[in-house]
Amino acid sequence: MTPETFSSWQVWAFLSAVFAALTAIFAKVGVEGINSDLATLIRTVVVLITLSAILFATGQFTQSGPISARSWLFLLLSGLGTGASWICYFRALKLGPATLVAPIDKLSVVLVALFGAVFLGERPSAYGWVGIALISAGAVLIAVKG
Incomplete structure (x- = not known):
């Protein structure tokens, strides 16, 4: 693969699909025997730690300028949407088969x-x-x- 490959939105979108598929399978197994909201919290903490480590390791944790109020508002709304989606997704996986939950998702x-x-x-x-x-x-x- 060339460096240009990793600047292609199509490559990143495909990788997103691969990881989303793995997420469904791993989450279905991981949610067995525990509360789905606790499973969502554990997943969220892992995402937070992993992304923080990536940002620190690559020097991207610094901001190049101020973040507008509009950006903060829409990122907050996006975060709330993500949280709600994950809670619903894990609850659905707890109750139903991954092969049916994922397509509806x-x-x-x-x-x-x-x-x-x-x-x-x-x-x-x-x-x-x-x-x-x-x-x-x-x-x-x-x-x-x-």
């Missing part, structure tokens, strides 16, 4: 497309909307026929 892809169009003015192509519809249909088929 991935309906977030569909919701991002819809919210992006409504709130950000993003306009997926016709092929993009077909793909979004197929993701929706696939998640529903897996959940209903699972």
Whole structure:
């Protein structure tokens, strides 16, 4: 792999999908026998420690300038959304099989497309909307026929 490979958003998005898949499998096993909220807390602490170590090790913990109030607000809202998502995800994994929970969770892809169009003015192509519809249909088929 070349250095340019790691500046590609597609590579990072694919790696995100791989790690999200592993997260579902590891979390399903890890949540057995403990409260799902405690499992979420443990996961959150691990994420916090790991990311802090990466930022310190790479010298990225310093800020190049002030962070605007708007950035703080939306990062706070994003953090609250992440926390709520993780709590719901772990509770779903506690109650159901990972092979059914994960596809429903991935309906977030569909919701991002819809919210992006409504709130950000993003306009997926016709092929993009077909793909979004197929993701929706696939998640529903897996959940209903699972």
